[in-house]
Amino acid sequence: GCSISQASASMLASLVEEDGGEEGLPREDATRLIEGFREALRSRGKIPLDEETYADAAALSGVSKFSARVKCAMLAWVALEDALARA
Template sequence: MNGLDSLYQELILDHSKHPHGQGLAPEEGRSASSHQHNPMCGDDITLRARVDDSGERLIQLTWEGSGCSISQASASMLAALVEEDGGDDGLTREEITRLIEGFREALRSRGKIPLDEEIYSDAAALSGVSKFSARVKCAMLAWVALEDALARA
């Protein structure tokens, strides 16, 4: 294992052991939840997204779940990314859609498209998952839940 792979593995383990955004916030304002299940390995994620009054900006993302370290780390990395990039105003639906689509494309590329660390921050560590098709669903679970929750909010 090279140094970068080792660093990425450590990031994944750290996020799975010390998850960011874990614990569902109460439903208030314009919020919606999405529950996603991966029958291949038993991962479960329930994600709650709260948007501003206009419905255009994500202002809070919380989640709870259980499963493999990849699914838990991915949910944590997504929550951290949304908080970092959104700042006080939150990310727009368009920005979130671009993030989800780019993440999905990279994970389906079988290693041909790496995630840009400048855009995806710690979630770039999940690039290597794309080489293992059985693990792609694990990494995508929270991202699909956010996509679904925003469609409902």
């Protein structure tokens, strides 16, 4: 679980940096990424993550088949969502 969480956080950070440019990733785009990631991980493998949108994080699609690990993969994404809500 910890390695999944760390990998997911690293992939999220890369996505935010790559897509955000100097201004940072717009809040709406970040929210869309988080919602899509959550939907895919809750789908139990029915909804794959698009590699063009999610880059390396698309590799985490397989985690959706293991409900005990979905929380691990979602941790950083939920933290970003919470930070955006508080900002």
